[in-house]
Amino acid sequence: MNEIDVLTAFIEEGYQISPEAVDLICSHCSPRELVAYVLENVDLSVLVIDVEHIDLEGFSSPVHVNEETFHLSEELPPGHPESSFDSSYQAPSMPEGFKSNYCNVESPVSVLSDITDNSTCVGEYMEFVQFFRNRYSRLSDIIRSRITSRPIESLKKGKGTNFRGSREAGEVSIIGMISDIKSTSNGHKIIEVEDPTGSFSVLIRMADKDLFEQASHFVLDEVVGFTGNLTNDGNLMIVQKVTLPDLPAVNPKKTGTFGKAVLTSDIHIGSNTFLEEPWEKFLDFLNGDTDNEALAAISKEIRYLLVAGDLVDGVGIYPGQDEELSILDVYDQYKKAGEYFSMIPKHIEIIISPGNHDAVRQAEPQPRLPENIRDYFPDNVTFVGNPSIVDLDGVKVMLYHGRSIDDLVASVPGVSYGEPTKAMVEMMKFRHLSPTYGSRVSIAPEKNDYFVIGNVPDILHCGHVHTIGVEWYKNVLLINSGTWQDQTEFQKRVNVVPTPAQVPVVDLETLKTTILKFDE
Numbered sequence: 001m002n003e004i005d006v007l008t009a010f011i012e013e014g015y016q017i018s019p020e021a022v023d024l025i026c027s028h029c030s031p032r033e034l035v036a037y038v039l040e041n042v043d044l045s046v047l048v049i050d051v052e053h054i055d056l057e058g059f060s061s062p063v064h065v066n067e068e069t070f071h072l073s074e075e076l077p078p079g080h081p082e083s084s085f086d087s088s089y090q091a092p093s094m095p096e097g098f099k100s101n102y103c104n105v106e107s108p109v110s111v112l113s114d115i116t117d118n119s120t121c122v123g124e125y126m127e128f129v130q131f132f133r134n135r136y137s138r139l140s141d142i143i144r145s146r147i148t149s150r151p152i153e154s155l156k157k158g159k160g161t162n163f164r165g166s167r168e169a170g171e172v173s174i175i176g177m178i179s180d181i182k183s184t185s186n187g188h189k190i191i192e193v194e195d196p197t198g199s200f201s202v203l204i205r206m207a208d209k210d211l212f213e214q215a216s217h218f219v220l221d222e223v224v225g226f227t228g229n230l231t232n233d234g235n236l237m238i239v240q241k242v243t244l245p246d247l248p249a250v251n252p253k254k255t256g257t258f259g260k261a262v263l264t265s266d267i268h269i270g271s272n273t274f275l276e277e278p279w280e281k282f283l284d285f286l287n288g289d290t291d292n293e294a295l296a297a298i299s300k301e302i303r304y305l306l307v308a309g310d311l312v313d314g315v316g317i318y319p320g321q322d323e324e325l326s327i328l329d330v331y332d333q334y335k336k337a338g339e340y341f342s343m344i345p346k347h348i349e350i351i352i353s354p355g356n357h358d359a360v361r362q363a364e365p366q367p368r369l370p371e372n373i374r375d376y377f378p379d380n381v382t383f384v385g386n387p388s389i390v391d392l393d394g395v396k397v398m399l400y401h402g403r404s405i406d407d408l409v410a411s412v413p414g415v416s417y418g419e420p421t422k423a424m425v426e427m428m429k430f431r432h433l434s435p436t437y438g439s440r441v442s443i444a445p446e447k448n449d450y451f452v453i454g455n456v457p458d459i460l461h462c463g464h465v466h467t468i469g470v471e472w473y474k475n476v477l478l479i480n481s482g483t484w485q486d487q488t489e490f491q492k493r494v495n496v497v498p499t500p501a502q503v504p505v506v507d508l509e510t511l512k513t514t515i516l517k518f519d520e
């Protein structure tokens with residue numbers, strides 16, 4: 001509601017209103033409800049409504065939470081499971097005295113992992129060694145808790161004997177980082193793996209169908225455990241079993257909180273295919289400005305808005321991009337973004353991480369946007385790097401723009417742009433957001449591999465591919481949050497078909513997700 005709306009609402013009811021009272025109502029997070037409350041309670045003798053007639057305390061007294069949630073479950077992608085949480089679990093309850101919406105509720109944000117201000121890398125050889133060792137050490141620790149493995153060096157020394165020098169018998173296990181995947185002339189797979197002590201070749205036979213299927217999901221630089229028998233010359237392992245660093249079969253239940261988080265990404269402000277009208281409808285929704293009661297009920301419960309990269313279209317990102325821009329200067333694009341984000345109610349905590357169209361280094365992990373750009377945005381925005389992990393009042397969300405999805409679509413069977421969460425399942429199984437070095441993702445060798453999924457998040461939120469997807473994987477909610485950009489000429493050429501202006505809204509207590517559409 002703007003000032004004129006407030007003014008006319010009172011005039012229509014036969015009241016005048018002072019400018020200070022108008023300001024007070026407009027600055028409130030639910031002005032529409034406040035106007036109704038004042039009109040209902042004002043003394044009939046009052047002619048001019050002033051600040052003293054606006055009883056904010058009375059307005060703020062607790063109201064009953066509407067338990068009915070607006071579920072568009074028929075619009076969820078096929079296979080979207082219902083919440084699998086333990087029904088005995090009690091989520092933290094709403095604080096006493098919450099208002100007609102969540103505008104006076106604290107919504108804490110803490111950043112648990114982020115490269116910002118921690119980058120050490122200059123790209124030297126030894127840094128790459130350290131980077132891959134960090135990955136190996138963390139992922140192999142997970143696998144080692146499931147199999148008893150030996151260092152590769154001990155297999156070679158043994159040459160057919162075990163590491164105590166006696167005749168080799170039975171199975172052995174190693175944990176290696178995949179350095180090469182080849183097919184033999186008979187169609188078997190030979191996989192070259194490395195650990196800090198050496199390298200070794202393992203064979204996966206075509207006839208071992210399940211194993212072969214599992215191995216078809218491997219991409220370079222992933223860490224995997226292999227169990228099998230060595231050939232007589234001791235130079236090759238015939239694999240019987242593979243062990244991934246996958247999430248445990250029983251992943252502990254979540255620690256929920258109340259309210260809702262809205263997840264989005266790939267806004268591409270400044271592109272001439274940026275969908276301004278649906279986006280502005282979305283901003284209205286965040287402000288509770290909607291005639292749809294169900295949407296208004298959701299809007300009132302929103303505590304967080306997360307943006308997983310590609311806030312603006314940027315400049316010079318792909319050949320001929322300048323012909324598809326409506327705002328040619330990247331700072332002007334961010335200025336416009338800042339104006340849009342200033343329209344979002346101040347009680348909604350906003351998290352923004354960058355993507356490949358944003359004005360930070362292209363090599364990942366990317367730090368948060370620089371200060372001269374952050375200055376365009378209001379105080380309720382927290383800027384983080386890509387990837388990063390944030391804790392939203394007990395719900396842990398890992399944000400990653402998702403550039404590696406391009407690699408996974410190109411090489412893993414069953415992973416496609418149409419179902420982006422399938423790529424995210426691969427990330428969870430191999431506990432890594434972007435395994436392959438030297439492919440589409442340019443990786444900076446930081447001391448710590450920020451792409452390793454160590455502590456398991458409650459939600460993994462990606463974007464980049466411009467298609468929406470929601471899926472559960474072992475109690476982790478995987479969401480690709482789509483886009484606000486219509487198909488570009490460039491995307492037509494590479495056959496990318498986006499699903500724009502759709503927004504997943506996550507209930508932070510149950511992690512049930514509703515997809516809202518703003519394109520109609």
Ligand code: D5M
Nearest residue numbers: 310356357406417464465466491494496
């Ligand atoms: O990426 C938007 C989408 O376009 C995403 O699905 C990847 C795809 N894309 C981007 N660049 C390429 C190239 N060079 N080839 C094929 N597909 C591509 P965005 O990051 O928003 O540009």
Ligand code: FE
Nearest residue numbers: 266310464465
């Ligand atoms: Fe994008």
Ligand code: ZN
Nearest residue numbers: 310355356464
């Ligand atoms: Zn992108």
